[in-house]
Amino acid sequence: MAHGTAAVSPLAPKDVPAMPAIRGVRIATAEAGIKYRGRTDLMLMVLSEGTSVAGVFTRSKCPSAPVDLCRANLGGGRARAVVVNSGNANAFTGRRGREATALTADAAAKAVGCDASEVFLASTGVIGEPLDAGRFAHLLAGLGTQAEADRWAEAAAAIMTTDTYPKVATRRARIGGIEVAINGIAKGAGMIAPDMATMLSFVATDAAIAPAALQAMLSAAVEPSFNSVTVDSDTSTSDTLLLFATGAAGNAPVTAADDSDLSEFREALADLLLDLARQVARDGEGARKEIRVTVTGAASDASAKRIAMAIANSPLVKTAVAGEDANWGRVVMAVGKAGEPADRDRLAISFGDVRVAVDGERDPAYDEAAASAEMRQDEIRIGVDIGLGNGRWTVYGCDLTKAYVEINGDYRS
């Protein structure tokens, strides 16, 4: 049950990038012993004065206390510190949850020398258990002193729960001729004492970008990345994605999201978020295969996304992929249940490069052996053409294996 005992996912990246420093960002981690033993579970990120912040959060109607705090502080547009703990989600903890976030924010503000409203928090782990912030708040002053720029890998490790590998990504872009860097870390689906999975991601750049422009870019980039990933259709109370821009790179500050100076940055940010999001899908609990569903020809992009999500979330599609079965009948079923405009007799379905169905029937040229070969890959690409319009979307998920049931159901045995 302890962190690190689970085998690393076969879908873990083969090459982990060396994470460069981001000017204006310092990081420190510690073993606070909140729940885990013998590993780090507390991370402090210190941001230089004038750092812009943007964020997106869970759409759950029952968000965690740290999500409430982040939402409240986001209005100011400025950030100086981030505190993340793993082992306890501080969710559904009522008044005591709010007391824990206030205590933590105050301690971080003192450690960094900023206002508590410039502190952002995230917690992941058990829910419903009160989080005793007194266990770690006293460590923040020391972490503020120790924090160094090149600790991104350590940060990614400290925020893990039962993730089987730390998730990092880095990109470069030019803004007005000045090179800037973007680093990101994420954690995905994993449990120790089973509770809900929590998706957390923290991204920082040394670019100078105003909060409103940063938020607009982040909100746009999250749709085709993190909001297009599903492991088990269960939305956490704690999902948090924060993007910080320190401005230390020295580019002329950009204030409008549609400024053409941002075109390269926008692309690099979108690419980095998709990289992290796919790492989360590929480390879904029990995952042995990544599923990439692309729907084309739908009535609209939104319609394509709903159909793609219905396919990627279908237990019958996910178990078929686990069984390496090119079961397109289940894909038809998922298209049908999505409730979106679709005409059975226009559907075309493919696995990888193999078209299995066309015009609402099995493809006359269907080749069972070729389809089976596609299903043995690590990445299963399911293509569905609805044949009605120009809407298209891609979502990323993973298969449903006995290991998922084991991780989430068998822990008492």
Place this chain on the structure above:
Amino acid sequence: MAHGTAAVSPLAPKDVPAMPAIRGVRIATAEAGIKYRGRTDLMLMVLSEGTSVAGVFTRSKCPSAPVDLCRANLGGGRARAVVVNSGNANAFTGRRGREATALTADAAAKAVGCDASEVFLASTGVIGEPLDAGRFAHLLAGLGTQAEADRWAEAAAAIMTTDTYPKVATRRARIGGIEVAINGIAKGAGMIAPDMATMLSFVATDAAIAPAALQAMLSAAVEPSFNSVTVDSDTSTSDTLLLFATGAAGNAPVTAADDSDLSEFREALADLLLDLARQVARDGEGARKEIRVTVTGAASDASAKRIAMAIANSPLVKTAVAGEDANWGRVVMAVGKAGEPADRDRLAISFGDVRVAVDGERDPAYDEAAASAEMRQDEIRIGVDIGLGNGRWTVYGCDLTKAYVEINGDYRS
């Protein structure tokens, strides 16, 4: 893989009712060898002249060919024959699917001596494979001659796929002082060569009730029964529920659904449908426990149903039940993701009679041992009070076990 080799579900009814004859209904079954060997896979139901019919069908946008035929014939309000085959769903079969339904309906009409528009069809099994109706259409004339009134148990067996037990129910009611009977059969979630589950149910009564009244009663009764059951959130292309009223009981024909003479019948029908629907949930693939989720205090009944469905469909809730874990954090998560009005700090959650959370926090009186005892039951009752309004709903589902993954993913191994 053959029918009958799977162990009967531990949730199978302890007492199976003896099914009485329904005056005006005769049944015959046969081994047509459509896919299975050594078992019946074809059922003909012959209905006396003047029989009213009502039906509800899958909401899938990609319905099967038999569903299309039933929808077309339902407008006439009269039925004389039902043909059901197992082993092939005749879904996503294009033009050939329509040819198969036409051939079957014509053969049944000849066998029974009625118009093809008075024939209703259902098919369950593999999808995407053309159904060769020539394999069994020639058997229908013989079945029409052999059909007997007391063959309800045989009918329930013939329509099974990997159901582990046949599903039957019977009720009695009085209409205007005349006793009438209602019999019903259903099949649920099961696969042989894994394809989608299909829910089929056929109910017949000897009451005299006009088609419009019958339809209104059926549509109302299906909401809290079959439409409140979920095994894996995947909606079949073939779901079909048909209700026939032969009129042979001799009550004064009832034409209005709100006629007070129908009050007892309405209640008996609703009770019978719920009985069958729960049998389907209890025989869900791999199911070891029934889950009954009751949401109260929601903004409306519709809102309560959406929240209850989010809970019953959550893989994390279902695996927690499989692991006998009173994991109310996952219930909170599911409430939050439902997107319905909810206030975290007013939620109360119970397992059976044990309240585990109240006012958005763990119940101060929470008793781990008592909650664990509840989770060891066969029937897990999850209660959620939203604390906002008067909306309430109950849905029925089952746990998610490794057997589900095995049945649907491991069949190639």
